[in-house]
Amino acid sequence: MELFLFFMLEADNQEIFDMVLRLTAYHYPENIVLPQGYTPPNLAVSKLYWKAWLMLLMLIAHNPGSLGSEAWNSFPPILRALMEMCITNDFTTSSGTTDQTELQVAAIEKQTILEFETDLGAASTKTVITENNSLLLSQLTSLDPRGSTRQPPPAVIEQLRTLNATLRLGHLLCRSRQPNFLL
Numbered sequence: 001m002e003l004f005l006f007f008m009l010e011a012d013n014q015e016i017f018d019m020v021l022r023l024t025a026y027h028y029p030e031n032i033v034l035p036q037g038y039t040p041p042n043l044a045v046s047k048l049y050w051k052a053w054l055m056l057l058m059l060i061a062h063n064p065g066s067l068g069s070e071a072w073n074s075f076p077p078i079l080r081a082l083m084e085m086c087i088t089n090d091f092t093t094s095s096g097t098t099d100q101t102e103l104q105v106a107a108i109e110k111q112t113i114l115e116f117e118t119d120l121g122a123a124s125t126k127t128v129i130t131e132n133n134s135l136l137l138s139q140l141t142s143l144d145p146r147g148s149t150r151q152p153p154p155a156v157i158e159q160l161r162t163l164n165a166t167l168r169l170g171h172l173l174c175r176s177r178q179p180n181f182l183l
Helices: 016-022 046-062 064-074 076-088 100-124 154-167 169-175
Strands: 043-045 140-142
Touching (some): 016 046, 016 064, 043 046, 046 064, 046 076, 046 140, 064 076, 064 169
Antiparallel strands (some): 043 140
């Protein structure tokens, strides 16, 4: 008879969400001087940003009582969608399409990154930045974890599918009754 032991990752400090997400922040080179009065947008390195969400999801699955309800209530759009994907074992968007709000958020985010990169370029090389020559557009995302829902990239969805299968995250979340994520 085989006995499977699941070692739990224990955590109860809810500040961990913000601490981990802050680690994903993009920091522009220190030698670049931005225009007077300009405040750079809150941006994150995309790959790190999505890895952070997957790490937090693993922590929540192992600590649903201490972290789960806080995550469910404080980070509803993104984290709730990832948790639901694991619980239902359905790794598609709810409608299968991108809604109008998500398209608007993506357009604003793209414009913000292009403007920021233009300001960085103006400070160093005086280069005009467009979608075609942007170096940051594909690498950055808005650092707004409590903002609107955004569709994870396909590679992140595939990682989530693999993590759910190997670590049984959905099973761990389903077993939780305080809070009950199935309601």
